Amino acid sequence: MPGWIEITLRSTSVIIFLFILTKWLGKKQISQLTFFEYITGITIGSIAAEASFDETLNLYHGLVAMFIWALxxxxxxxxxxxxxxxxxxxxxxxxxxxxxxxxxxxNLKKEKYTIDELLEQLRKSNIFSIEDVEYALLEPGGDVTVLLKKENQPVTAKDLNLDVAPIKQPETVIMDGVILDEPLATRGYNRNWLQNEVDKQGVAIENIFIGQLNEYGELFVDLYDDKISVQPSVERPLLLATLKKSQADLELYSLSTENKEAIQLYKKNAKKLISLINKVEKYLT
Known part of the structure; x- marks a missing residue:
């Protein structure tokens, strides 16, 4: 057997076996490495390289060695x-x-961590002053996690006692010009609805590189041709404008009638609409 064919077969076998081992070990092996995972990862790579190119090494023995180091x-x-x-x-x-x-x-000396390295990790978290930090911990995976002091933490809706709508995960419903039915059904829509939304934007599905539904159920599309611009959705601004117009109409009706009961009814509903608009305006703009 020619040498290049043997190397091709050996390398292919090693790649397939490495893929199986990696799937078996799980995603943690390629993300946060512990001491053992770091050592075994390097060693398995070295064994794989030897098994691919060293024709004097028995391929079976190389695969067994990789399995033991993965075990x-x-x-x-x-x-x-x-x-x-x-x-x-x-x-x-x-x-x-x-x-x-x-x-x-x-603790810095114990972990062989310099103050420059610590400051660098803080800057990666957009923190430039140590006195703003309540706690900073060096995790086993090597990352530095930081907890700011209470007065330096960003204000949240909970701090302001504001009710916020739950956020839905964006779903990719079109990819490479092909409709993805599962994420579309997850959001409670079908192909007919999607086709109507695409038609509103004046494009064809086969010309869409990627299409996503945002948390409000609006369709965002990116086309293969970057020179073509797509009109943004106007449903939410249109709804806000309609609410504001309805509130203004109620105020106008209250001024154009002499019936006291009608005036009170118009003003009462106008106030309700103002309260509603104040609550939903941030979601519709």
Missing amino acids: IPFLVGVTAMKSKRARNFLEGKATILIKDGKVLED
Whole structure:
């Protein structure tokens, strides 16, 4: 067998086997690496390279070696899931680097972390003053998580006692000119509704690169041809304008009649509309 064919077959086998091992180990292996996962990841890569190109190495032995090295983090993960003490020893635990706006120098030295590295991590979280920080922790995965002091945290709707509508996840309903039925049905729509929405924007589905439904059920489309502009949805602004017009009409009716009962009725409903508009205006603009 020619050498290039053997290398092709060996490399293909190694890639397939690595893919199977990675799926078996789970997504954590390619995101947050523990000590064991970091070590085994490097070693498995080295074994895979040797198994692909070294014709003197038995391919079967290389695959067995990769499996054994993949088995180690799997068993470590199972052990860590069952025991908190084992998890702390094998994967480590978070270390406090800042507490009450004060840097804990001993913990920095323990983790071999410099003040420059800490400031860099804070700046990545848009924090430039240490005194604004309540807690900063170095996580086992190497990330620094930060909790700002209460007075420095952004104001939320809960702080202002405001009622907000729940946010729905945007759904991609068109991709590469093809309708995706499952996410469309998840939002309670069908193809006929989608076709009508596409027609309103004057485009064809096959010309849409990606189409998404936002939290309000409005369709956003991006076309293959970037030179073509698509008209934005006007349903929400139109609804707001209609509400404001209705409120103004009620005020006008109250001024154009001499019937006291009608005047009170018009003014009462006009006030209700004003209250409604104040509540929904932020969602309709």
